[in-house]
Amino acid sequence: MKQSITIGSAELSNPVLTASGTFGYGLEFQEFFDVGRLGAICTKGLSLEPRLGNRPTRIAETPAGMLNAIGLANVGVEAFCTEKLPKLQDQGVTVVANIFASTTKDFVAIAERLARESGVLALELNVSCPNVSEGGIEFGKNPNMCAELTAATKAATDTPIWVKMSPEAPSIIAVAQACEDAGAEAITAINTIRGMRIDIAKRQPVLARGMGGFSGPSLKPVALRIVYELAASIGIPIIAIGGISTTEDALEFLFAGASAIQVGTASFIDPLAAHHVRVGIENYCEAHQLNASDLIGLAQAAKK
Amino acid sequence: MKQSITIGSAELSNPVLTASGTFGYGLEFQEFFDVGRLGAICTKGLSLEPRLGNRPTRIAETPAGMLNAIGLANVGVEAFCTEKLPKLQDQGVTVVANIFASTTKDFVAIAERLARESGVLALELNVSCPNVSEGGIEFGKNPNMCAELTAATKAATDTPIWVKMSPEAPSIIAVAQACEDAGAEAITAINTIRGMRIDIAKRQPVLARGMGGFSGPSLKPVALRIVYELAASIGIPIIAIGGISTTEDALEFLFAGASAIQVGTASFIDPLAAHHVRVGIENYCEAHQLNASDLIGLAQAAKK
């Protein structure tokens, strides 16, 4: 059955992507499976300049989940364009660039730099990272700011703009609607929620930054609820993220109304997770004689 | 070492309570251990009139957590006062009445009814239940409404008022500060976050109401972060809830700045959980020669 999915002006070969920050720059997984067969990969968040990231401890485990406070360590957009992107294109990998800045000006500059390259399917604006002090998430909490940012980056590039939601926005629906009105082609949801762990022996937070972003299977019920709510509230496609490890998890999100999904933390537990989910959805579609696009929103109809 | 803890004008024999809705009316656990030795129990949420609750399916499991949409089924404040409370007093159980209404008037009426009884240590205002359509959580999201409600119930009774926070408030800190200013003697945090599961085979939400409140170990990192933030922002004691199953979990919350903790979902997995946590904290205090009150906020000092 047909696996392709339309996200705004982009066509994906299938609805399975990988989540930013959990899949490196994509190349690291080629040893495990053919990454080019995924719908797309989202890069680690790219900033205008390279970033070292936060000091350690950066990660901690929680029940069925984890915390991270990486602090957007990345090679910077320039090195990405010259060192990573050509290899990804060589290997036939579809790339979504996740980008981050603390000012509209810098977001626009990154978008412009990427616009000079071919082979970037979409820009995913990360306005929802809880792990840096400067801005970023402030855009994601405020509908007006987020809409302005969307419009500004859109004006700077022909590449479609996707906006990645923070679950901590006072009203995610308002933010998503504002982005839709401003020309975003898709909403990705959700980024991590801030969480914490305390080291009993040291009597201090485990993470050097105190808090970190909470991800993994334990996040799934909250992410699913948000996607379900968003799907009933906006007209553009939703790309769902949050604790997706298995085909069943992915189906839950598609049934809830997502057009595609991203596998995140699960890739740490099983580097082949995204591959298995892609094959699993394909098998489900065959077994039920449905195209992948037919799965979208099947559980919305049952709404009371 | 001394286990007693002061919460506003109330003195608790120790910092371990049980969470509303997870401990029935307290009597059900007497077969397992002496409930009177806990700091207190919080009753199932009481409304002015008895409530049947939502139709099934009301509960579902999630990774290291669960969802519930009970819909505040309860016997009503009158039956509680005549049938449950006398027995609890007989058995020496310290009782916090968790109360719920959709209007200030009804909140006040419940407070007035309970004021006629002795043996209620405090009223915990549930302004954070995600599982009923009428009001409730609207109070918990809005600092002004919540402050007015706090003041109104406070005026109606001499019993101390605690207010239970919703993690979905746009600013929990603002709500908590407003309640403090309005005379609340403690803040309890947190109630559940809304979550969801979809039944793949039926292609519809597992819960009849679609969504439910997410609780259990998986909620812990988010609850801990909120308690840590609140502790730095308000002057009244915090009673922490969210995924506490073990002594170590409880210590994390005390170190984060809570003055007491509530054991919730864990009582379903092990009806003796609260008992074990109480004994565990006592042992920890002996081993480290600290009073229970010395534990409060030990990890706040380490803040960066």
Add this chain to the structure above:
Amino acid sequence: MKKLITAPLLDREEIGAGYHVLTFDAPDSPAAAPGQFLMMRATSWGDAPLLPRPMSYLSGGDKPQVLIKVIGEGTARMATAQPGEEYSLLGPLGKTWPESTLGKTPILVAGGVGVAPLVFLARRFQAQGVQPVVLYGGRTDQDLPLSDLLDSIADLHVTTEDGSRGDKGRVTGPLMSMLNDSVEIFTCGPDRMMAAVATIAQERQVPCQASLEAPMACGFGVCLGCPVMKTSGEYLYTCVDGPCVNAADIDWNADQ
């Protein structure tokens, strides 16, 4: 009185595709009666799966047994449990089957894994010198665990939907032909089967007891997660007001 104990698995026997009998070594186990259940989980589950699973006693005593069918993660783990593995067992919970009305012939109507509390009941009848009739239905002959055992202690009639064993069809067919003033029904199985049995019983004015299922978190009346609608318009809570109930009290058409 209910008690929380930890007990090692003594033995696990696979008795057909997806069905296992688990036996625990629990000398301090409190006495349990047919129809009662326990909430069980292995210590090794850690935080996930989180909740204990409700399972009917297949037998009580100091070596309590359950019959499990693999459904999801919890039962899948039980189906691979090794002897020695430690379980927490909370029981006995809920209401037993009421005693039989004097002189009436009990007809036990079982479907699939619902057979467990009926086997235990059949043994109680056997001990009382009563020979019950058992009507046992499944989709195929693969879905009739413990039928050999039942054959030895009761007057067993089997139906399968595909005719691979016994009469072809459902239990309701033979059941109708058996009903008269001197019988009473005890049933446990899929909701739809019990609803059909209850309806027939009501039409024919035959007493009918049913053992209900509902998702459960606590098992002893504190989470309020397991309501079932009564004809009176109120809820009963399966874990404390059931699982064994008078079928006539239940609104079998309620949207649950």
Add this chain to the structure above:
Amino acid sequence: MKKLITAPLLDREEIGAGYHVLTFDAPDSPAAAPGQFLMMRATSWGDAPLLPRPMSYLSGGDKPQVLIKVIGEGTARMATAQPGEEYSLLGPLGKTWPESTLGKTPILVAGGVGVAPLVFLARRFQAQGVQPVVLYGGRTDQDLPLSDLLDSIADLHVTTEDGSRGDKGRVTGPLMSMLNDSVEIFTCGPDRMMAAVATIAQERQVPCQASLEAPMACGFGVCLGCPVMKTSGEYLYTCVDGPCVNAADIDWNADQ
């Protein structure tokens, strides 16, 4: 090249209080070199504990071994694992110890469970016909797993802080007396021990390789969870740039 395989536990041997050697039956295991590690978790863990745990190879081949010390939930589960239990093993990961400089005598400085990658290294030296010196320190004689094995393949010197075995004190004492132009150091153990060894090595201008530890989520460079500060002011990532590094490159005083 790294590979993800699932392999049953072949054997678990407890070799002292809290220490266990796990052996896997992994005929399709890729070749691993001393100092490399794998990310491992049992299939039975389900969703919790979530992340695989990094463990150094104690030996490679088609029956790879690890030495584990019980620290928390993951290692506690490993310490009770039964033969046959299925593990996922992702390896080999990270950088091996560099080859020894021609003609220099290797001194292996081990602390506690850090001994594992050094035992594997000692075997490589043995195969190359080089007899390494091993300096092995623990708090008590309970904290010296595999010391008998080491005794048989290396020139072993033991220190304990309480004097219950070998010299009383820390490894740094004997180490200082051994340093000269013709030796080089390979060390793995607690951070503080390695920092002390690295400082001494630097003062005496002796080459020193250290195998680092850091919390890890992925183990192959994609989560960016495992940075360690270098003297250059940049981070290296332990899983891909290490775990074996030149000790002189590390800022041992950085607040990690």
